[in-house]
Amino acid sequence: MSSFSKKSYAFAIITALLTSLVLTLILSVFLYFKNSFDIKISLAFAGISFIVTFLIFQYSIKKYIFKRVEKIYKDIMILESKTNPVQNVPISADMDFLTSEISKYAKLKKQEVQLFQAREEFRKEFVGNVAHELKTPLFTVQGYISTLLDGAMSDPEVLKKYLKRADKGVDRLIYIVQDLDMITKIEFGESKLETTNFDILELIHNVFEELEMKAKKKKITLSLENSEQTKLIVHADRERIQQVLTNLIVNSIKYGHVNGTTEISVEPLGDYKLVIRVTDNGEGIEDQHISRLFERFYRVDKSGARSEGGSGLGLSIVKHIIDAHEENIFVDSKYGIGSEFSFTLPLETN
Ligand SMILES: Nc1ncnc2c1ncn2[C@@H]1O[C@H](COP(=O)(O)OP(=O)(O)OP(=O)(O)O)[C@@H](O)[C@H]1O
Ligand SMILES: [Mg+2]
Known part of the structure; x- marks a missing residue:
């Protein structure tokens, strides 16, 4: 017997007992005043009224309460199995089980709603950020072109200067859009990795060469710790x-x-991996x-008060690329002392 049935029986018995007791009492008092009180009649009446009341209650509980609760539960489970076909929850007639299942279901739905709300927040923030980042260079370009059209272009020197600035603004726009495009492609798995075996030390030297001028402008020294090593092949x-x-x-x-x-070091991590660290003594x-x-x-620094600053997409791209390799990236930084970004890569495969 399920616990619900047990509880409903107990409920029907108590209710029937009370009802028959009250009715028998009323009948006995009535018969007493009519001078025809008979204990046998009262007892028989008590028994019959108990049975009748018990049956009525039991039937009503089953028909009106239990059946409805069970139907609600079944509907929920059918709905669930449509959205989540792997879940195979048996339909039960146990009220305690139903209650716990429904409260579990409510909790799950609450979590889902919270997740959707967080996603919606993220989406809103993201769209706002894109608009904000595109607005600045777009207005710069528009400003220079409007000034030129308003007459400034008659001066060839100003014309050249403003066109160059507008060009820079367009470069910035292209840069942001390309970065966003790349993140989206990596996220949707459209941009497949083209993995090969290559020398990471050589690649670091190439990047140093490319950024030499930029570093020189700030008198920053770029160095590689593993200078004695000639080759380190990663995949x-x-x-x-x-x-x-x-x-x-x-x-x-x-x-x-x-x-x-800025110092780069490449160290082995176990037998199959390398860890590459980029360490600076900056802010x-x-x-x-x-x-x-x-x-x-x-x-x-969102205010842009700092002399340097980009759109804040660089590290997001870095993380996406490392994630796509199924590797890890770590950051260790102390305000006022410097930062270290390190990531792992697999050693060459044969
Ligand atoms: N080595 C570092 N030292 C101190 N702060 C850093 C360092 N690297 C990143 N940051 C901080 O982290 C933020 C995010 O970096 P990220 O590279 O994503 O964006 P960005 O450099 O501002 O713009 P972008 O790279 O898109 O041009 C930066 O704005 C900067 O404040
Ligand atoms: Mg950056």
């Missing part, structure tokens, strides 16, 4: 890893102090920002 997407190194080194220069250093990052650094558009 990854060369172009993407170049992008990772470029983004990390550009950051170390952008947020580094004049006369500072560092306060603890409260660390957990959000890899989010799209996240910048430590």
Whole structure:
């Protein structure tokens, strides 16, 4: 017998007992005043009224309460199995089980709603960020072109200067759109990794060469610790890893102090992996920002008061690329002292 049936029987018995007791009492008093009180009649009446009341209650409970609750439960389970076909929950007649299942279901739905709300928040913030990031260079370009059209273009020197600035603004727009496009492609798995075996030390030297001028402007020294080693072959997407190194080194220069250093080291991690560290002695990052650094558009200084700054997409791309390789990236930074970004890569495969 299910616990619901047990409870409903107990309920019907108590109710029937009380009802028959009250009715018998009323009948006995009535018969007493009519001078025809008979204990046998009262007892027989008590028995019959108990049985009748019990049956009526039991029937009503089953028909009107239990059947309805069970129907609600079945409907919910059918709905659930449509949205989540793997779940195969048996339909039960146990009221305790039904109650616990329904409260589980309510909890699950609450979590789903919270997740949707968080996603919606993220989407709104993201769209707002895109608009904001595109607005600045777009207005710059529009400003220069309007000024030229308003007459400034008659001066060839101003014409050239303003066109160059407008061109820079367009470059910035293209840069943001390309970054966003890349993140989206990686997220949707459209952009497949093209992995090969290549020498990571050589790649680091190439990136150093590319960024030499940028570093020189801030008198920052770029150095590789493993200078004695000649080759270290990893298995990854060369172009993407170049992008990772470029983004990390550009950051170390952008947020580094004049006369500072950016040091790269490559060390083995177990038998099959390498860990590559990019360490600077720049301004560092306060603890409260660390957990959000890899989010799209996240910048430590949003006001733009700092002399250097981009759109906050660089580290998000870095993270996406490392994730796509199924590798890890770590950050260790101390405000005022410097930062270290490190990531792992698999060694060559034969
Ligand atoms: N090496 C570093 N030292 C100090 N702060 C850093 C360093 N690297 C990143 N940051 C902080 O993290 C934020 C996010 O970096 P990220 O590379 O994603 O964006 P960005 O450099 O502002 O723009 P983008 O790379 O898109 O041009 C930066 O705004 C900066 O404040
Ligand atoms: Mg950056």
